[in-house]
Amino acid sequence: MxxxxxxxxxxxxxxxxxxxxxxxxxxxxxxxxxxxxxxxxxxxxxxxxxxxxxxxxxxxxxxxxxxxxxxLRDLDAMRAAARAVGDGLVGRVDVAATSSSALEPVISIIAELRERHPGVLVSTSSALSAAEVVAMVLQGRCEAGVCGSAERPTGQGLVAHHLRDEEFLLVAPPGTRLGGDGTVAWEDLEGMRFVVTKPATAVRALFDRLAASVGEVSIAAEVGDRSVVLPMVLRGIGAGLMPDGWADLARRAGAEVYRFSPPERLPQWLVHRTGPITAATQAFLDTTLARPA
Structure with a gap:
């Protein structure tokens, strides 16, 4: 063969x-x-x-x-290890990430990695859910993955590291006034309309819990591409639920950003396979795990 x-x-x-x-x-x-x-x-x-x-x-x-x-991944790992001895750290690492994790921390990780190892290229692949990230890693489509999941991701031959607790925020159209001191409780959202993602995402699961608890909230639009949620919020179509990685961008764009009281958080994980990995992948893992929670 x-x-x-x-x-x-x-x-x-x-x-x-x-x-x-x-x-x-x-x-x-x-x-x-x-x-x-x-x-x-x-x-x-x-x-x-x-x-x-x-x-x-x-x-x-x-x-x-x-x-x-x-x-093929294992063969690439052996080849990269041999090249790294003579040429320094070079290579490519394929990373699966949900959209919120791709924004933060993956962007920050890539920036740090470029400073330390400019010969390493990171290629990201989008996934709809944590389960899809895990599948992409276990199937060999990607060498590492970053995702949010209430439970530690599991699978035969899978390693999962807890990175931090991602916090979900309410992002509302410009001029929206809610709660006090920049925080809102679920009951403050009664009567509001929301732009939501399709089922199977962590953000949609949070909205469904909110709707079941508050009752008087409705869906203004349901989108498959999460990148259009913020533009829709800015146009006044409805409010949105977003991970904290979107906070600075949303504020600069003019949206109103609120924290929940009590906070709504979701553990964020780094996953990879056991067994041989390329030097580039090891550099990505080391850079990710070295970042403060």
Whole structure:
């Protein structure tokens, strides 16, 4: 079995077929097909069911997909370790993060990492929930992840470090006056309209608890892209619930920002796999864990 065969196999899985994978890899499709046929012969299993021009993963292919990603990650780790001896710390680390975690602390981590190790490139991938972050790490799609979760993320071969407790804030349209001393209680929000994210996010779970407790709150808009919540709040469509990483940006934009009393917090976690990791990934982990809570 050759590394090239695994790279071709993963590319077909990621790009949804031989044609798109061949274009992405810039190889002739017959060469790609021959490499996969050879791999199937060596493994003595059929990895894809050919249905017309489409390729559908077989049960064996589904089992092998995640394992192939992990093998490629481990090979990259060995190669990076060898290069780091002679060339200094270089490489790329793929990080999965929910949108709030990508804003803070991931942006701050990248800034610190660039100062210490300019040869390290951080590539972030967005995830809707903590469960999706964990899946991306365990499947080998990313080497590390940052997410918020009430419970410690778990999984076979997964390591989770508690980073801090992220605080949720109320962000209201300009001129909105609520509560006192910059804080609000849930009952202060009675009758308000909200811009909310779709279900399965931590922010939506908080809104659902708020709505169940207060009763007299309503949804003005439901969005799939969390980056449009603040612009909608600024246009007066409704208020929003946002992690503390958005506070400075929201204030500079002119929104009113309130803390909850008592505070609403959610633990934030750094996750990664056990086993070999690249030097670049280790640098990302070390930089993240060195930051004050």
């Amino acid at each position: 050759e590394r090239r065969q695994l790279e071709y196999f993963v590319a077909i899985v990621e790009h949804g077929g031989f044609t798109h994978a061949a274009k992405a890899l810039r190889v002739a499709q017959p060469s790609l097909s021959r490499a996969i046929a050879k791999l199937e012969h060596e493994l003595d299993v059929e990895l894809f069911h050919r249905v017309g021009r489409n390729a559908v993963l077989s049960s064996a292919g589904q089992l092998m997909a995640d394992r192939a990603r992990l093998v």
